Amino acid sequence: MVNREAVVLDDPVGESLRGHHAHLARRFGRAAGYLPDVATFCAVSADPDPAEWADLARLLGPGELADMFSCPAAPPPDWKPVFTLEGRQMTWASGRSAPPRPETGAEVLELGPDSVPEMLSLVERTRPGPFRPRTPELGTYLGIRDNGRLVAMAGERLRPPGWTEISAVCTAPEARGRGHAARLIEALVARVVERGERPFLHVAEANTGAIALYERLGFTSRGRVTFRGFRTP
Structure with missing residues (x-):
């Protein structure tokens, strides 16, 4: 089968x-x-x-x-x-419930089209991976602001049947160490699970810190992958 x-x-x-x-x-x-x-x-x-x-x-x-x-x-x-x-490709365990919504901490906001310039600026500073002006159209993007300035975000990217990829997880250097990435990932996981899909994500094998965070949040490794790009003739 x-x-x-x-x-x-x-x-x-x-x-x-x-x-x-x-x-x-x-x-x-x-x-x-x-x-x-x-x-x-x-x-x-x-x-x-x-x-x-x-x-x-x-x-x-x-x-x-x-x-x-x-x-x-x-x-x-x-x-x-x-x-x-x-x-590495990592997946959320089948049947695992969504993480509880934290009662305290930085407010998680949904980012709309008017936030795209700030999102592009944050991506330029943090380099989480490929991100274009219309990338936010792939799914929901969430962010955290500090004194009105966007300092962290994460969103939905690939959508194979039954699954949603969590991607573009990034935090401005001056805002790291505050748990923003974990809070955003948990919020996205809750949204994906609530609509009956399973979250998955990709991470560079050398990024051991991110792998440890994802494992702590409930993701497990499905397998190794190799990302490749070529120039057309």
Whole structure:
């Protein structure tokens, strides 16, 4: 019997583009990707042939970044490697209840379109990963303010069936050590679980501090992944 969980989490970009995020996708032939101002990720099938790689090259254009996320398929030899990053995929345990909402602490706020300039500024300072002007359209983004200034945020990114990825977890340097990241993650987990889905996330393997935090909050490692990017010919 096919393990549906394994299928959708092995290709979270493709599953999201075919489903919940289809309205944010661009396509050519059998290749797909997010709109450029939404996200950098693109997807091909599990065993792409040369024609499918040609479709992706046409979709992206010459000399453009093909951010393949965790796709294991190797592109043609004339696609130049841009980056390789070892990472880990972590999931919230099936049947685990959502964390209780804390009664005290910094107020968690939902961030709307008017907060995008501040979100982009915080991302520029903290570098949590790819983030574009329309990335907040992928899902709900929550933040914490200090004297009116956005100092921490986290949000929803990929949405394969039955799952929601928590991403863009970042805190301004001057606001670290106050538990903001944990508070935001717990708030997002509660939202995801309450709507009948399971949270998951990705983290760089070298980021041992973040891995320890996610484990403490209730996430477990599902497996190692390799994030790769290439330049189209």
